[in-house]
Amino acid sequence: MKYNMLNCGGCRSCELACSFHHTGKFEPSVSSLIVIDKEDLRGFTIELLEKSEDDRFACDGCEGLEEPLCIEWCKQKDDLEKYLADFMKKKNKK
Ligand code: SF4
Ligand code: SF4
Numbered sequence: 001m002k003y004n005m006l007n008c009g010g011c012r013s014c015e016l017a018c019s020f021h022h023t024g025k026f027e028p029s030v031s032s033l034i035v036i037d038k039e040d041l042r043g044f045t046i047e048l049l050e051k052s053e054d055d056r057f058a059c060d061g062c063e064g065l066e067e068p069l070c071i072e073w074c075k076q077k078d079d080l081e082k083y084l085a086d087f088m089k090k091k092n093k094k
Pocket of ligand 2: 005007008009010011012013014015035044046073074075076077080
């Protein structure tokens, strides 16, 4: 699922944090969260993966953690938290 995050600065700390959650290493290519550059608009598009694909893991919502790692390291955590909650709600309905 994709979300337009207008105040995302593209630091990609969330990708690093997510990869660490899955593998214990900083390897953004396996992250469940992908930060996509928007050429014409402000901010970035955030994609959260429902299913694993190629080397990437599906987002499990960081089950068991008090705060998901991507949220913990995001400077705009209020917005990212909102998108993650929406993603988990829709994912769990399927
Ligand atoms: S909540 Fe999902 S996207 Fe965020 S760090 Fe955890 S697995 Fe990755
Ligand atoms: S950590 Fe937050 S601000 Fe940085 S790229 Fe990810 S969503 Fe954007």
